[in-house]
Amino acid sequence: MTRCVRRAAVLCLLLLLAPLVAAARIQVLHPREYAANPADRRPAIARYSVPRGDILVDGTPVTGSRDTGEPLRYERTYADGPLFAPVTGYSSQRYGTSLLEAAEDGVLSGTDPRLASFSFLDGLTRPRRPGADVHTTVRAAVQRAAYEGLEGKRGAVAAVEPATGRILAVASAPSYDPALLSGNGPATARTWDGLNADAARPMLNRALRQTYPPGSAFKVVTAAAALDSGLVRDIDAPTDSPLPYTLPGTAVRLGNAADGCEDASLRYAFAVSCNTVFARLGARTGVTGMAEAAERFGFNDAGLRIPAKVTRSNFDRRMEPSQVALSSIGQFDTSATPLQMAMVAAAVANGGEIQQPRLVDRVTTPGGRTVATTRGRSLHQAMSPSTALLLQRMMRDVVTVGSGRDAAIPGVEVGGKTGTAQHGVGNAAVPYAWFIGWAEPEGSFRPTVAVAVVVEDADAERADFTGGGLAAPIAREVMRAAVREADGVDGKTGDGKSGGRQRQSGR
Known part of the structure; x- marks a missing residue:
């Protein structure tokens, strides 16, 4: 027994x-x-069991959460989805997250350790907390000006505050409504397939993730390299530039669309955009000098985040002299995102210093407690302050007497540079139209905004496709909106609002 x-x-x-x-x-x-x-399915059920935190613009949520009553309970909603899609990205129960929704997912989903009130107890009980809110640096009026300026076109706009690096607008066209991707049913799948099959690529964030040959807009970098190196000491002195200019080591002869470029001064060549002058300056500066100058502006940086990842802008470090000459006028393999070119304009406006671009101002709990604040910091000294002053003068000339007159704003000092970038086999494709610039109200001691606009409109007439004609008017309206916003929120930081708010659903 x-x-x-x-x-x-x-x-x-x-x-x-x-x-x-x-x-x-x-x-x-x-x-x-x-x-x-x-x-x-338990992780997904837990993830969507509480409302997701919101993304705010000017203190107002542009996202929300809808109670579906289904196992995946809360579904993302978006206010003005196509307008803010290049800022927010999407949050989908079926396809995950993108852009700011992805970069700040821990905060928005409530899983970030910084949101815990009692870390030890939270580690034992693992409660599911509602998500916190992400306050962006974007100004709604500036974003809308960029979005409306691109209406009916393909292209992008990036606008930043030069002194702080705060991103005021990120627009990409055509856009899409991220609300159509929020669920997990057949309709969501059909929308996803349709967006990905669309030749216009509406889900591509052209401001942050697409690079373009910058064309003559890159001449800002070349001018900075020539001035900082001492190759040019007087912007009004003749540059001894031939017309046409034969690319080094080749029989290829480079010409100009503008008149008066032979032996032109740097100042005149910049205003009317003489290819021959800048190609020769770039070749004389050499590949090392040009690459180092470009990298001081942020080129070749694969680690730039705002906090969403930004595609690397390129300037080759191994080239023949003829290729250096073409790269110095923004052609050959030189490529840049619109955000990168906005940083180039910002460097000039900010005395040669580039601030780290940033899209997030702060993070708060639903009750209004600040969890984290994003501080501005210097990213690069792109050029000497004296060179920046000379470039400011030359960029003002572009708007007052040169190819960028359509960017002028009464009562505001505007500097800019146009660009018409050739591309395609034999440069046969419709060029990309660029404008980069900055604006500073008269009597102000600090620039309000730096902007970059690129238009890649395949329906435009090739002969009418110029940076001054297509991109500059868009930039003008974006800068005008930024100046008005700065006047309206003078003395405020962040989104100009504080305090808690009630969590809402179904927005």
Whole structure:
């Protein structure tokens, strides 16, 4: 009898230990494999069991959460989705997140450790907290001016505050409504497939993720390199530039669309955009000097985040002299995002210093407690302050007497540079139209905004496709909106609002 009891006890012990061993094996040896198993819906159910935090522009939410009553309870909603899609990205129960929704996912989903009130207790109980709110640096009026300026076109706008790096607008056209991707049903899948099949690529953030040959807008960088190196000491002196200019080591002869470029001064060549002058200056500066100058502006930086990742802008470090000459006028393999070119304009406006561009101002809990604040910091000294002053003067000439007159704003000092970038096989494609510039109200001691606009409109007539004609008017309206906004919120920081707010659903 005792033997039977002993055997039964051993059997019971084995029956108890077997599931414990199996559970330990799963949790210790295969946790990631099981956690990633699509059959396990518990993580998704937990993720969508509470409202997601909101993204705010000017203190007003441009996102929300809708209670669906389904197992994946809360679904993302968007106010003015196409307008703010290049800022927010999408949050989809089926396809994940993108842009700011992805970069700040921990905060918005409530899983960021900084949101815990009692870290030790939270580590034991693991409560599901409502998401916190992300206050952006974007100004709604500036964003809308960029969006409306691009209406009916393909292109992008990036606008930043030169002294702080705060991003005031990120627009990309055509756009899309991220609300159509929020769910997980067949309609969401059809929308996703349609957007990805669209030749216009509406989900591509052209301001942050697409690079273009910058064309003559890059001549700001070339002029800075020539001035800082001492290659040019007087912007009004003749540059001894031939017409046409034969590219070094080749028989290719480079000409100009403008008149008066032979032996032109740097100041005149900049105003009317003489290719020959800048190609020769770039070749004389050399590949090392030009690459170092471009990198001081932010080119070749693969780690730029705002906090969403920004595609690397390129200036090659290994080129023949002829290729250096073409790269110095923004052609060959030189490419840049609109945000990068806005940083170029901002460097000039800010005395040669580039501030780290940033899209997030601060993070707050639903009750209004500030969890984190994003501080401005210097990113690069792109050029000397004296060179920046000379470039400011030359960029003002572009707007007052040169190719950028359509960017002028009464009562505001505006500096700019136009660009018409050739591309395609044999440069046969419709060029990209660029304008980069900055604006400073008269009597002010600080620039309000730096902007970059690129238009890639395949429907435009090639002969009418210029940076001054297509991109400059868009830039003018964006800068005008930024100046008005700065006047309206003078003395305020962030979104100009504070305090808590009630969490709402169904917006």
